[in-house]
Amino acid sequence: MLVTLKVKLLTDSEQHSKLLETMHVFNEACNFISQLSFEKRIFNKVKLQQECYYEVREKFKLSAQFVIRAISKVTESYKANKKALHTFKPTGAIVYDQRLLSFKGLEHASILTMAGRILVPMIFGEYQKGVVDGRRIRGQADLILVDGVFYLLVVVELPDGSPTDTKDFLGVDFGIKNIAVDSDGEAFSGAKVNGIRKRHAKLRAKLQKKGTKSAKRLLKKHSKKERRFATDVNHYIAKKLVAKAKGTGRGIALEDLKGIRERVTVNRLQRRQHNSWAFYQLRQFIQYKATLAGVPVVLVDPRNTSRACPVCGHVDKKNRLTRDNFCCQSCGYAGPADSIAARNIAGRAVVMQPDVGVA
Ligand SMILES: [Zn+2]
Structure with missing residues (x-):
């Protein structure tokens, strides 16, 4: 079974801007490739690569592997629909593979950027630690940006135990x-969870009315708390x-x-x-x-x-x-x-x- 973990990257400001720049350039390249792919009606990965690889490398100063990932992202996207031109947000995900990203234990990720490799500390949640416990994670992950924070979506393969043969x-x-x-x-x-949700909903309404900065901060803190509680309950039930x-x-x-x-x-x-x-x-x-x-x-x-x-x-x-x-x-x-x-x-x-x- 494959499980996807969302791992938070603890970037400093320099690392943050390096990743952000890489993301922007990567998606710009995707848009360029997409335009070409759509106009020339080339949706096959190999053919598209032959068509634009060198041009993209030259134009965007991306490493070979990044260019291949960008072409891949574009052809994947067109698989679903070839009728309209596809465009990509500047902060769209980058799909990293083993050549672009590697993990140093569970503490660091070594990530390639436009400005070379950077070593970024990362944090696994308690649940995530349990999942990866003693398992090697592969250097294949999506880099995403959510609310100004970079995360890696890491896919971990869990052994399927040995399923008991049961008819019950x-x-x-x-x-x-x-x-x-x-x-x-x-x-x-669900009484406890529902009780907490109700209390928070009331508080939320009150704080939203206020609309001040500190009210917003408090609001965020409370929804985090609510989520964490529900997550604990779910772990317990499961x-x-x-x-x-x-x-x-x-x-x-x-x-x-x-x-x-x-x-x-x-x-x-x-x-x-x-x-x-x-x-x-x-x-x-x-x-x-x-x-x-x-x-x-x-x-x-x-x-x-x-x-x-x-x-x-x-x-x-x-x-x-x-x-x-x-x-x-x-x-x-x-x-x-x-x-x-x-x-x-x-x-x-x-x-x-x-x-x-x-x-
Ligand atoms: Zn009956």
């Missing part, structure tokens, strides 16, 4: 009141679920991400609480922790998971008269709606098992 699954349903509920009926409450699945020899079944957004209908107030990034993150955590533990993850069709009866299979909108309660209109089976959904998810994974491997 722990289904997990995501929600708002409960962040997650499994098919055994265990619920992970760890628990994976440990349970592993301990009972089961795989984990989840709904498709697309399905979650469609199915969870929320009113406006809840929508703010229903931060999709938090759910996306929880799924990522479950997937990577499961993969490390050798627990297979199966994604199932999310349609009607909350309306189908896990006992008799009857599907009916009326089976779920309120958000929290399920009662089958056909056989009378009743229970909390979210754990019923989780049971349906687990059931679907068992049925579709022969077709899917480890996610």
Whole structure:
């Protein structure tokens, strides 16, 4: 499994301007190449290289490898659509490869710029340290600029453990009141996270009204805190679920991400609480922790998971008269709606098992 880590670069001001200049020139070169590619209708990488390599080198004073990366970026971009001219922002990502970037342990990255190589300290988050723990990371990364800070998006390959061959699954349903509920009926409450979000939302409204510089600073600090808390909760839930699945020899079944957004209908107030990034993150955590533990993850069709009866299979909108309660209109089976959904998810994974491997 490939995991992408966002690693912060601790540049000093000189390094910052070197990287920024490189980024600008690189994207300028991309725009030049794009123009040529579009006008001459050359979208093949090799042909485009033959056409413009020397000209780009000469014109932008870029190293050979940078020119090749720029051509690559342009041809990749045109793969999706050749009907319009593609342009690139001055601060668009640079794709670095091993010849342009290398890592010195987990402390430094050696990065090529227009002004030569620079050695930049970097910081890995706690979660990231866990992922790369003892693993060599390859010198292949996207350099991006977010809010004035440079990051490297590093792709790390995680060994797939040795997936247990299982026909039994722990289904997990995501929600708002409960962040997650499994098919055994265990619920992970969202009360604490939602409480903090609500408090912060109130404070946010107040501070936004003020609009002063210090209010803005405070606002930023608080949203950071809120995120960090939600991240901790997600780690905790993912760890628990994976440990349970592993301990009972089961795989984990989840709904498709697309399905979650469609199915969870929320009113406006809840929508703010229903931060999709938090759910996306929880799924990522479950997937990577499961993969490390050798627990297979199966994604199932999310349609009607909350309306189908896990006992008799009857599907009916009326089976779920309120958000929290399920009662089958056909056989009378009743229970909390979210754990019923989780049971349906687990059931679907068992049925579709022969077709899917480890996610
Ligand atoms: Zn039923």
